[in-house]
Amino acid sequence: MSTGDGHRSADSGTEPMIRLEGLEKSFPGSDEPAVRSLSIDVPRGEIAVLVGPSGCGKTTTLRLINRLIEPTGGRIILEGEDVTHADPDALRRRIGYVIQQIGLFPHMTIAENIATVPQMLGWKEIDARVDELLELVGMEPRTYRHRYPRELSGGQSQRIGVARALAADPPVLLMDEPFGAIDPITRERLQDEFLRLQSEVQKTVVFVTHDIDEAVKLGDRIALLRTGGILAQYDPPERLLISPADDFVAEFIGAGARVKGLRLVAVADVELPRCATGAPGDAPDRVLARLRETGRDYAILLDAEGRPRSWVSEAELAHNGRSLEGLGEAVGSTVGIADTLHQALDALLASGSGATPVVDGEGRYEGVVDLATLVEAVAAMRANGGGAAGERARAPGGTQGER
Numbered sequence: 001m002s003t004g005d006g007h008r009s010a011d012s013g014t015e016p017m018i019r020l021e022g023l024e025k026s027f028p029g030s031d032e033p034a035v036r037s038l039s040i041d042v043p044r045g046e047i048a049v050l051v052g053p054s055g056c057g058k059t060t061t062l063r064l065i066n067r068l069i070e071p072t073g074g075r076i077i078l079e080g081e082d083v084t085h086a087d088p089d090a091l092r093r094r095i096g097y098v099i100q101q102i103g104l105f106p107h108m109t110i111a112e113n114i115a116t117v118p119q120m121l122g123w124k125e126i127d128a129r130v131d132e133l134l135e136l137v138g139m140e141p142r143t144y145r146h147r148y149p150r151e152l153s154g155g156q157s158q159r160i161g162v163a164r165a166l167a168a169d170p171p172v173l174l175m176d177e178p179f180g181a182i183d184p185i186t187r188e189r190l191q192d193e194f195l196r197l198q199s200e201v202q203k204t205v206v207f208v209t210h211d212i213d214e215a216v217k218l219g220d221r222i223a224l225l226r227t228g229g230i231l232a233q234y235d236p237p238e239r240l241l242i243s244p245a246d247d248f249v250a251e252f253i254g255a256g257a258r259v260k261g262l263r264l265v266a267v268a269d270v271e272l273p274r275c276a277t278g279a280p281g282d283a284p285d286r287v288l289a290r291l292r293e294t295g296r297d298y299a300i301l302l303d304a305e306g307r308p309r310s311w312v313s314e315a316e317l318a319h320n321g322r323s324l325e326g327l328g329e330a331v332g333s334t335v336g337i338a339d340t341l342h343q344a345l346d347a348l349l350a351s352g353s354g355a356t357p358v359v360d361g362e363g364r365y366e367g368v369v370d371l372a373t374l375v376e377a378v379a380a381m382r383a384n385g386g387g388a389a390g391e392r393a394r395a396p397g398g399t400q401g402e403r
């Protein structure tokens with residue numbers, strides 16, 4: 001998975017992993033095609049998300065890519081090779097598939113489910129591979145290896161579905177609403193795990209959802225389809241949010257596109273306004289002098305380790321000549337330098353003050369985020385035509401410059 005859309009010049013000229021060229025599917029007996037002249041490129045190691053209303057052709061597109069159904073027009077190119085008419089069985093070995101509603105085999109154990117494809121391919125040391133995959137998706141092999149699908153929660157089943165699709169280590173992964181029928185909290189967790197997993201396995205993924213927030217969170221690029229399998233827009237999430245191609249896209253994204261855009265920028269990527277600070281040994285009048293230079297109403301007092309401890313006002317500093325000891329009001333929420341501006345907004349609203357301190361991995365003061373920081377970041381996104389204001393904020397380490 002790469003970060004930093006609009007910074008992909010290193011990729012230009014290299015072959016996309018998946019190229020769909022004018023792909024069409026008309027089902028027999030139906031007047032309207034389910035997928036119409038669909039052309040998209042998915043670069044190696046990226047996640048392309050297909051999103052759109054129910055019945056717009058998302059599942060059909062996935063099934064065309066791995067030739068579970070045959071296209072009625074167009075071409076499918078995999079790593080530069082036209083596979084439109086290639087042997088479908090051989091093709092599917094290169095493509096993992098997580099189907100809508102998981103589809104684990106109920107009469108097989110978890111280990112047998114995961115081992116399906118390696119078994120078919122006659123692999124050796126399948127047990128070790130199964131354990132490795134269980135570890136990879138965060139499930140303790142000893143506990144889960146011998147269970148049956150009915151003995152798992154929905155979220156656990158989803159993870160097994162992913163493990164099974166990864167079993168033969170295919171370069172391409174097709175995922176059809178893998179986190180569809182799951183409560184929002186577990187879903188967030190599975191999404192985070194999936195991004196972490198993807199940063200390790202670096203597959204080229206086509207991911208289907210009808211949830212635009214999920215698309216924005218997971219996608220390097222988003223293909224928004226309208227009914228009839230017509231591509232409305234194919235762009236990085238920033239661009240989709242900030243420059244929707246037409247009314248359909250704008251409506252599908254819904255209100256709050258700019259707030260959603262804040263998820264794509266890390267605190268580390270914006271310039272943080274400075275605030276006056278005071279260390280434990282400082283004299284109050286020195287902190288006061290610094291505070292007046294910043295033009296703010298409050299300074300931040302740090303503890304001996306440099307962690308934000310309290311907010312102190314100009315008046316309080318002016319009336320306490322001797323020491324900073326015990327001054328100010330405890331700092332409530334802070335935000336991490338690696339967090340997103342969306343998380344910063346949340347912390348800002350939770351803090352009830354005009355600014356939230358930003359801290360590094362050890363909790364040490366780095367600066368503050370205030371409303372102006374967020375306003376500027378959104379303006380920068382718009383000025384870039386939806387290109388990221390900074391690198392994309394992605395929880396578990398991206399892989400800039402790799403491949």
Ligand SMILES: Nc1ncnc2c1ncn2[C@@H]1O[C@H](COP(=O)(O)OP(=O)(O)OP(=O)(O)O)[C@@H](O)[C@H]1O
Pocket residue numbers: 027028030034052053054055056057058059060061210
């Ligand atoms: N085997 C089939 N025969 C005839 N029509 C089909 C077949 N499979 C899908 N369709 C039609 O093709 C269109 C697209 O279906 P598809 O399953 O791709 O939608 P989808 O975008 O995945 O929807 P959802 O979000 O509900 O899963 C629909 O109108 C559907 O009725």
Ligand SMILES: [Mg+2]
Pocket residue numbers: 058059060100176
């Ligand atoms: Mg579907």
